[in-house]
Amino acid sequence: MTTNSIMEFPEKDIIAKLNAGDKSVFDLLFRRYYTRLCAYAKGYLKSPESSEEIVQEVFIRIWETHENISIHTSFRAYLFRSVYNACINQLKKAQADTSKNIDLEDAAIQSELMMMNTGDEPVSGYFSGEAEQELEKAIEDLPQQCREIFSLCRFDYLSYPEISAKLNISLSTVKTQMSRAMEKLYLRMEKFI
Numbered sequence: 769m770t771t772n773s774i775m776e777f778p779e780k781d782i783i784a785k786l787n788a789g790d791k792s793v794f795d796l797l798f799r800r801y802y803t804r805l806c807a808y809a810k811g812y813l814k815s816p817e818s819s820e821e822i823v824q825e826v827f828i829r830i831w832e833t834h835e836n837i838s839i840h841t842s843f844r845a846y847l848f849r850s851v852y853n854a855c856i857n858q859l860k861k862a863q864a865d866t867s868k869n870i871d872l873e874d875a876a877i878q879s880e881l882m883m884m885n886t887g888d889e890p891v892s893g894y895f896s897g898e899a900e901q902e903l904e905k906a907i908e909d910l911p912q913q914c915r916e917i918f919s920l921c922r923f924d925y926l927s928y929p930e931i932s933a934k935l936n937i938s939l940s941t942v943k944t945q946m947s948r949a950m951e952k953l954y955l956r957m958e959k960f961i
Contacts, residue, residue, distance in 0.1 A: 779842055786834050786843075794834070797843065798827055805851050812855040817928045817939065821921075822854045824950075906956035910949055917942055918949035 785793040802823060809819035826847065830837065839846045910918060920926045920934065928946070932939045 779839075782843055783837065783839050786830075787837060789834060794831055797847075801844070801847050802827070805847060808848060809851050809855050812852075813858065815929075817943075818858065820943075821928060822858060823851060826850045826854055828950075903953070903957055906953050909956075910952060914945045914949045914952075917945040918953075921946060 782793060782797070786797070805823045805826070806816070806819045809822045810816055813819050813822065830847075830850075841849075907915060907918065916935070917931055920931045921928070926934065928939055928942045931937075931942045935942075
C-alpha cells in the first residue's frame with residue numbers, strides 16, 4: 769500500500785483500519801501528514817523543535833488511543849485540529865510560565881496530577897496489566913542516556929532545548945536519543961498494540 773493508495777479508501781475505512789490497529793495505515797498517515805503538520809505548528813510556535821515535539825505527541829496519542837478514536841470530520845481535519853489545540857495549550861503554558869504568577873488552586877491541581885501520574889502518563893496510561901509491566905521494563909532497559917532523555921521529555925515535560933541545556937548536550941543528541949527511545953519502545957510494545 770502506497771501513501772497515495774491509502775487515500776483511495778473511504779474515510780470511514782481508514783478510521784476503521786486505524787481503530788483495528790492496522791500499523792501500516794498509521795505509518796502511511798504519519799508519513800503523509802507529518803511534514804505538513806510540523807509546518808502548520810511552526811506557524812504558531814515559531815520553533816521547529818517544539819513543532820516536531822507537538823506533532824509527535826499528537827501521533828503518539830492517536831496510536832495509544834487508536835481503538836477508541838471516533839472522528840466525525842475528515843482525518844486530516846482531526847489531525848490539524850489536534851495539532852492546533854496542542855499548540856494553543858503549549859503557548860498558554862509558556863505564557864503562564866513567564867508570568868511567574870502562582871495560583872494556589874492551579875498548584876494544587878498540578879500537585880494532584882503529579883501524584884496520579886506516577887510516571888505512567890502519557891506513555892502507558894492506555895496499557896494495563898502485563899503490557900504496562902512490559903512498558904516499564906522496556907523503559908528501564910533503555911541505555912542510560914536514552915532513558916534519561918526520554919524520562920525528562922515524557923515524565924518531566926521538558927522540551928528538547930530544555931533537555932539539551934539541562935544535560936549540557938547538543939540538541940541533535942537529544943533528538944537522536946528520543947528517536948531511538950521511541951523506536952525501541954515501539955518495537956517492545958508492538959505485540960500489545
